[in-house]
Amino acid sequence: MSAQKLPGSVLLAPSPAEVKYDLMYFIKGAAAGGICCSITHGALCPVDVVKTRVQLDPIKYNSGLVGGMRQIVAEEGAMALTTGLGATAFGYFVQGWFKFGGVELFKVKAVEVLGEEKAWDNKTNIYLGAAAAAEFVADIFLCPLEAVRIRSVSDPEFCDGLADGFAKILKTEGVGGFYSGFLPILAKQIPYTMAKFAVQGEVADMIYASMGKTPKDLPSSTNVGISLGSGVVAGVAAAVISHPADTLLSKINKAGAGGEGSMMKRLMTIASETGIVSLCTVGLLPRCVMIGTLTAGQFGIFDTVMGALGASKFHFHDPKEAH
Numbered sequence: 001m002s003a004q005k006l007p008g009s010v011l012l013a014p015s016p017a018e019v020k021y022d023l024m025y026f027i028k029g030a031a032a033g034g035i036c037c038s039i040t041h042g043a044l045c046p047v048d049v050v051k052t053r054v055q056l057d058p059i060k061y062n063s064g065l066v067g068g069m070r071q072i073v074a075e076e077g078a079m080a081l082t083t084g085l086g087a088t089a090f091g092y093f094v095q096g097w098f099k100f101g102g103v104e105l106f107k108v109k110a111v112e113v114l115g116e117e118k119a120w121d122n123k124t125n126i127y128l129g130a131a132a133a134a135e136f137v138a139d140i141f142l143c144p145l146e147a148v149r150i151r152s153v154s155d156p157e158f159c160d161g162l163a164d165g166f167a168k169i170l171k172t173e174g175v176g177g178f179y180s181g182f183l184p185i186l187a188k189q190i191p192y193t194m195a196k197f198a199v200q201g202e203v204a205d206m207i208y209a210s211m212g213k214t215p216k217d218l219p220s221s222t223n224v225g226i227s228l229g230s231g232v233v234a235g236v237a238a239a240v241i242s243h244p245a246d247t248l249l250s251k252i253n254k255a256g257a258g259g260e261g262s263m264m265k266r267l268m269t270i271a272s273e274t275g276i277v278s279l280c281t282v283g284l285l286p287r288c289v290m291i292g293t294l295t296a297g298q299f300g301i302f303d304t305v306m307g308a309l310g311a312s313k314f315h316f317h318d319p320k321e322a323h
Helices: 014-020 023-043 045-056 063-077 078-082 085-114 116-123 124-153 162-173 174-178 182-211 218-252 261-275 276-281 285-308
Strands: 004-005 011-012
Touching: 023 045, 023 085, 023 285, 045 063, 045 078, 045 085, 045 124, 045 218, 045 285, 063 285, 078 261, 085 116, 085 124, 085 162, 116 124, 124 162, 124 174, 124 182, 124 218, 162 174, 182 218, 182 261, 182 285, 218 261, 218 276, 218 285, 261 276
Parallel strands: none
Antiparallel strands: 004 011
16 A cells, blocks of 8 residues: 555555555465475475374274384385375465465454454454464365375375376366365364464463563564474364364275265265274374474474565554553
8 A cells, every 4th residue: 555645745654554464465474374384294294194004004004103104114115205295295385375374364354354452352263263264265275185195195006296196086086086085174174273373372472471572572583482382282282173084084085985975975984984082093193293393383484484575473462552
């Protein structure tokens, strides 16, 4: 928004909010989100390979995270731990673009609509709503890439890479094959993202409050450290909440899983065969390790990249306190 000239030649400058949270801010937030998600998910690809194998075949892979890695390397070679890396890195760049960028957009717009005081009083609800809306959009783009990744991890002979996997699924199953796991991915990702952003925001606010400081009062290194610490807590909470749906997502993308019929019928069959205890616990420890590390890394990298791009993440502000 440019400055406006009013009658009497008075020059009215745009408000700080209008300058700071413009289109370029949201593009920077989306880019930082894409980068942080791509890096963290790509780096943890070996853990995700083991987790997915454990979920798909818990009888064969029953020796935990480290034992599972050793077993895969012994049977298939070290490169097997990078299976699906291309789909993972690209898929989560796209997802991170829409997720982090979307959360920033929805947060800022909520404050503009509600006003600073009401937004502060309802910040947890705003976190939850912004995360849910942003994740829904992100999952539309992520689901096809997750289908290729899971198929390649469950069957290393399935494809030679991302493009080959796309072509094979499209040829054999059509467009619907890319979205066979759409409901489980929504059930997994939306609660996960809601918990991730709400818990991280609340824990970070508690840390700042205990210090009697705001983000602008502290150096960027301290803010990144707070993002990392609060991210670990948020990641573990999000992993526990989303784990049953994550297991279903892994299983339904395995060829023939759940038998014939609609997606809901197949999901019910898989859930019945697996059992609620197994859905909630099998592979949970490696997932907590993975998601706790991943989430901390995402928030730390996001803040770092935003700073490098000349922006800083939006934080809710208590209007009763001085800016």
